[in-house]
Amino acid sequence: MPLQMKLSAITLDCPDPPALAAFYQQATGRASHPKSNADFAGLDREDGLFIGFQRVDDYRAPSWPDQSVPQQLHICFTVEGDLDEAEARLLELGAGKPDQQPHQDRWRVLTDPAGHPFCIVSS
Template sequence: MAIAELGVVVLDCPDPRALADFYARVLGGSVEGEGDWVDLKVSGGQSLAFQAAPGFVPPKWPAPDRSQQFHLDLTVEDLDTAEKEVLALGARPLDAEDHSRSFRVYADPAGHPFCLCAC
């Protein structure tokens, strides 16, 4: 028997609305709220929340002194197509362009690492 259920994954960031809009364009869904807390409701999936964090310092990947702490794995049909789309939205690549792997690592506009993973 579980003690709790996962309510939402929350990402600290300097601009909650901007980061929620980025992930809404990547994952779909609807952005709800304004100010220091914004939710992204994803149809048929886990919701994400974005919380204002004054003095936010983005994680660094890979770097033991500024650990990524967590990251999102996002499953895609076509890595090349998805890569072009997330880069156009403001993501930036974090690893060398190794296209032989089944995943690629990026940072969202606030600096959180995420991976695009082939189905």
């Protein structure tokens, strides 16, 4: 019988945890974890899914779609409303947009300020 597991946290390596937490907080509206600090910051959600950001010395941002520095993980977010509007807001907050967009009509690949690829998908 398989284990009954529920995803409880996702943690991203980065050079500046508070800055990356601030980006995702503005993008998602999640609450800042009360014990966040310079080496580890996090965002809480009512259902318990935690997003953490941990400081890594000599951090190297993933390269996408080139895999010279593998992404190892990416996160997908469903957005309400217009995909173009969500993309524009995220770019204002500091996200980047790679040139390669495999299915731009259905989802967008963006990068957070630390270079992690993430997707936004219309609901």
